[in-house]
Amino acid sequence: MFRRHFLTLLCACPSTWALSPDAVQDLLLRVPNPDKIREWSAYYTKESHLPGEGLDQGQWTKALWRDLGIPEINLTSHEANLTYPNNHRVALLDFNRPDVLVHEAHLIEDTVPPVGEGQKPFIPAFFAWAGVGNVTTQHIFANFGLREDYEDLVKANVTVKGRIAVIKTVFGSSLLRDLHMGVHRQEQMKAAEDYGLAGLIVYTDPQLDGEITEFNGYNAFPDGPARPPSMIERGVMTFSGSTSTVPAMPISFADAIPILQALNGHGPLATEFGERWHGGGLGYKEVQYNVGPSPAHVAVNLCNQPTFTRGHLHHVIGTIPGSTFPDEVIMLGSHRDSWGPGAGDGSSGPAAMNEVVRSFGVALAHGWKPSRTIMFASFEGLEFSLPGTKNWFAENPWLNTSAFAYLDVVSAGAGSKFHVQGSPLLGRAMRYGTGLVQHPNSKEKNQTMLDVWGGQVSLGTGGDGSVIQSTALVSTVDLGFSAGDGDNPFPYHSLYDTDDWMDRFGDPDRKYHLTTTKIWSLAVFALANDTLIPVTVNEYAVLMRKALDSIEMPGLDLTTLDQAISHLHQITLAFDEYASTLSRQISSQPDDPGLLLKAKDVNQKYIAIERHFADPQPPPGASRHLIIPRAPYYFQSSAFPALHQSIVAGDLSVAETYRDRIVGRIHEVIELLHLDDSGTTLSQPLKQWAVSLNPDKA
Structure with missing residues (x-):
């Protein structure tokens, strides 16, 4: 059908x-x-x-x-800031030992794919745009490196500021999904900056992998499906393309083991905290998941000194x-x-x-x-x-x-x-x-x-x-x-x-x-x-209604937002019906130039809708979209991202500002869908709504 x-x-x-x-x-x-x-x-x-x-x-x-x-095909070049590995190190040190060095991370997988003659070799691991520095200090285990994790440590009287934190990657974490806490490395880095960390070491814990682990009898790749112990998850540490302030390096869980073992018996156990801290997958490697800090004579040296350069990026654009x-x-x-x-x-x-x-x-x-x-x-x-x-x-x-x-x-x-x-x-x-x-x-x-x-x-x-x-x-x-x-x-x-x-x-x-x-x-x-771009505009109103029902903040009056979404719901239903009627007319008269002009007008409104949800004053580096968050598929995301961030921060004044901005943008969309290019109304009820929302334009 x-x-x-x-x-x-x-x-x-x-x-x-x-x-x-x-x-x-x-x-x-x-x-x-x-x-x-x-x-x-x-x-x-x-x-x-x-x-x-x-x-x-x-x-x-x-x-x-x-x-x-x-x-039609074009190859375009664009100059950009780039970064590549240069001088990097993660090493566990014990100053009570004559040779000091306990373990040094390898920073590249055990099996490096071969390349042919004249081809570019694969490189050691690093984080793009992580902070530059060479620091040596005591280390702690900070779970996923979330703000909530550092708060737990502070409440337990564990010194966070000035330490190097060892944390787990967040990509693919079913635990965080279940707790509705999707985050990105950027949030891990921002939390580290805000809590005064001296450095950040990120490893992939087998906890992420459910039953398919070496501990459960699976061989590691390439001999089996389990995660290879030497696998390192690389990535970018900021969305802005500018360097952060905290040095950071990725390592494998094989290299994380001795660093975490050095915390055994020091500080509280992760199991003494809440559910978010439970389930580390390296217990079979004698890692107890104490949070530390490490003893005064045990430290980690973390060096992140990449190369920065200007280079060119190349896009291929094909056109029909x-x-x-x-x-x-x-x-x-x-x-x-x-x-x-x-x-x-x-x-x-x-x-x-x-x-x-x-x-x-x-x-x-x-x-x-x-x-x-x-x-x-x-x-x-x-x-x-x-x-x-x-x-x-x-x-x-x-x-x-x-x-x-x-x-x-x-x-x-x-x-x-x-x-x-x-x-x-x-x-x-x-x-x-x-x-x-x-x-x-x-x-x-x-x-x-x-x-x-x-x-x-x-x-x-x-x-x-x-x-x-x-x-x-x-x-x-x-x-x-x-x-x-x-x-x-x-x-x-x-x-x-x-x-x-x-x-x-x-x-x-x-x-x-x-x-x-x-x-x-x-x-x-x-x-x-299709002559008309296939769109059901009412889906936006349904999305906003569902999102509104999940917003809670003491003192935040959502009446105007509720009314605006109700108005949007009704006008989008009317506009969708108008588009459906127009589509049937075009089907019976496909060469009618008047109908094609009406179709073009509808299509231009579809093109414009998303632009009307722009934040007129977005913070530096933030998304301009007031409705849809900038979040990849493995996040748990909510509509109205800037509004939700202000609610999480407990800032009522900022929340009210974003509420009003969203209401203003919804009104713009209502007016957009109400008027055609000639200024005539699609229906009398829609005209009455436009007047009620903007009396000065009556």
């Missing part, structure tokens, strides 16, 4: 193609090939491709897309011009750069996108043309906090009034858990795509991804979409498969994220990659092909 209804809308487009919408749809389902995905991944993962190292891969991608039939609305743009993209080989994170997205490109190239060869322009973007620079994407958007201001959507994929097949995260304006297109693609593991006949996913776009964003949505305010969605409960541990941001791992334990048949590819292609097809 859903498919038939959507295809009816698709058929409302001017009939200028050699292929029918049904034929294009079937082609997008048929063309993607798992062997091709494997081939593209093998190329991208064969050598180091950190930000700034991507020229060769950019040139290769450009040539490939040309061969696949994309008519629209036939009816060429100035309306649907974008899709991924980032090529990676901390290691990146078979799961950094290369699975580009590998899948090449198959999307190939599919659309075949459609073009058969005479198909989209109604609006499609842009493919292969970005470089995300892993160093997205400097390239920011620069590219700044140099293309025309996108501010033309780009409606950006569909992003970072991890096309790094696990079995499917996510769709972003703007509710893209929910309808995503339901269309997922409704036509079979679930790769379904035991039920004809079970689609929509049946499994459920059709609800969750909050947040990911990849390059995080900067596009939070700064350019383009409607964005991030989709793909990531590690879920019970999956083999994903070697995130490490040198073990290889095609070999993917072939053995990740996605051996590339069935998850293939599923992502098909959904991606179909969602773009839906957005680019």
